[in-house]
Amino acid sequence: xxxxxxxxxxxxxxxxxxxxxxxxxxxxxxxxxxxxxxxxxxxxxxxxxxxxxxxxxxxxxxxxxxxxxxxxxxxxxxxxxxxxxxxxxxxxxxxxxxxxxxxxxxxxxxxxxxxxxxxxxxxxxxxxxxxxxxxxxxxxxxxxxxxxxxxxxxxxxxxxxxxxxxxxxxxxxxxxxxxxxxxxxxxxxxxxxxxxxxxxxxxxxxxxxxxxxxxxxxxxxxxxxxxxxxxxxxxxxxxxxxxxxxxxxxxxxxxxxxxxxxxxxxxxxxxxxxxxxxxxxxxxxxxxxxxxxxxxxxxxxx
Numbered sequence: 001x002x003x004x005x006x007x008x009x010x011x012x013x014x015x016x017x018x019x020x021x022x023x024x025x026x027x028x029x030x031x032x033x034x035x036x037x038x039x040x041x042x043x044x045x046x047x048x049x050x051x052x053x054x055x056x057x058x059x060x061x062x063x064x065x066x067x068x069x070x071x072x073x074x075x076x077x078x079x080x081x082x083x084x085x086x087x088x089x090x091x092x093x094x095x096x097x098x099x100x101x102x103x104x105x106x107x108x109x110x111x112x113x114x115x116x117x118x119x120x121x122x123x124x125x126x127x128x129x130x131x132x133x134x135x136x137x138x139x140x141x142x143x144x145x146x147x148x149x150x151x152x153x154x155x156x157x158x159x160x161x162x163x164x165x166x167x168x169x170x171x172x173x174x175x176x177x178x179x180x181x182x183x184x185x186x187x188x189x190x191x192x193x194x195x196x197x198x199x200x201x202x203x204x205x206x207x208x209x210x211x212x213x214x215x216x217x218x219x220x221x222x223x224x225x226x227x228x229x230x231x232x233x234x235x236x237x238x239x240x241x242x243x244x245x246x247x248x249x250x251x252x253x254x255x256x257x258x259x260x261x262x263x264x265x266x267x268x269x270x271x272x273x274x275x276x277x278x279x280x281x282x283x284x285x286x287x288x289x290x291x292x293x294x295x296x297x298x299x300x301x302x
Contacts, residue, residue, distance in 0.1 A: 001041075001042060003264065004106065005046075007105075007106045007264060008106040009042075009222055009224070011049075011088065011105070012108055012221075012224070014089075015087045015108045016226070018067050019061075024057045024061055025057055025216065026051040026053050026227055027211075027212055027216055027229050028049075028050070028051050028221075028227060029050050029229070031046050032049050033232065033236065034240060035221070036220070037233075040220045041220070041221050041222035045253040045255055047257045049107075052197075052212070053110060053113070054113055055114050055189060055192065059112075061085065062076075069090050070088065071087075072085055072086070073085065073086050073102070075133075076181065076182060076185065078174065078178055080102055081097070083181075084109055084111040084112065085109075085112075086104055086109060087108045087110060088105040088106060088107035089105035089107075091105060091266075092106060092263060092264050093105065093262070093263040093268045093273070094107075094259050094261070095270070096258075098142060100137070100140060100141065103267070103268070106264075113207070114188045114191065114192065114197065114198055115196070115197060115198075116196050116197070116206065118194070118195050118196050121206075122188075125184065125187060125188065125200065126198070126200055128184060132177055132180045132184060136180075138173075139170045139171075139174035140170075143170075148163045151163060188200050195208075196208065197209060205239070211229035211230060211235050212229055217229075217230060
C-alpha cells in the first residue's frame with residue numbers, strides 16, 4: 001500500500017467502527033467493492049473509498065458532525081460542493097479542488113441512495129437536482145479579490161466585472177440555491193418507493209433492490225473486513241461489465257483524484273495554506289478594493 005492508502009485504511013476502520021456504534025448499514029460500491037473482490041483490498045492504483053447508505057441511515061449519519069478525531073461534512077452544510085458526504089480525519093490536510101476552499105483529511109465518500117421507479121422514473125427531479133447543484137457550486141467557489149482586481153485593472157475586459165458581480169452576489173445566491181437543494185432533497189425523501197435505487201445528483205446508475213435489500217456480505221479488505229452488496233458478482237458485472245476480474249492495461253492504471261494541496265503530517269486551515277503558497281487574504285483584499293475604486297475614479301475623469 002501507498003502511504004496515503006495506509007492512512008485511508010485507518011480512516012475506513014474508524015468509519016466502520018462509527019457505523020457499528022451508531023447501528024448504520026453501508027455498502028462498498030464501485031472501485032472499492034471491486035478492490036475487495038479482486039484484490040482483497042485496495043485496487044493498487046486507487047485513491048479513495050466509496051460507500052452508499054440507504055436514505056434513513058444516511059440522514060442519521062450526516063446529523064452527527066464529529067466523532068473522536070473525525071468529522072462528517074456534506075453539501076447541505078453550505079461549504080461542501082458535492083451531493084454526498086465525507087467522513088474524514090482531522091489530523092491531516094487535503095485541499096482537493098482549488099476552486100472550492102474545503103479542507104478535509106483522507107476520506108470515505110458516503111452516497112445516499114433513494115428508491116425510484118423503473119417504469120416512471122423521476123428523471124425531472126434528477127435533472128432539476130443536477131442543474132441546481134451546479135448553480136450552487138458557483139456560489140462557493142474560491143474567487144479571491146486579488147484575481148478580480150487584476151482582471152479589472154490590468155486586463156480591462158468584462159471578465160473582471162463579471163467576477164466582481166459574482167463575488168458580491170455569492171452570499172445571496174448561495175442561500176437561494178441551498179434552500180432549493182433542501183427542497184429537492186425533501187422531495188426525494190417523500191418518494192421512497194419503487195423497484196430501483198438511485199443517487200440524485202451524482203452517478204447515474206440505477207441499481208436493482210436485491211443488491212441492497214437483502215443485507216450485505218463481508219469480504220476481506222487488507223487486514224480488515226468490509227460490507228459489500230449481496231449478489232456481488234452480479235453487481236460487479238453490472239457496474240464494470242463481465243470482464244471485471246481483468247485489470248485494465250498499465251496506461252489506464254491511475255487514481256482519479258488530484259489535490260491542490262496535501263499535508264499528511266498536520267492539519268492546516270485555508271488561510272494557512274494560502275499564506276504558505278504566498279497569498280495574504282488581508283493585504284490582498286484591502287489593496288484590491290482601493291485599486292478598483294481608483295480605477296473607477298480615473299475612468300470618470302476622462
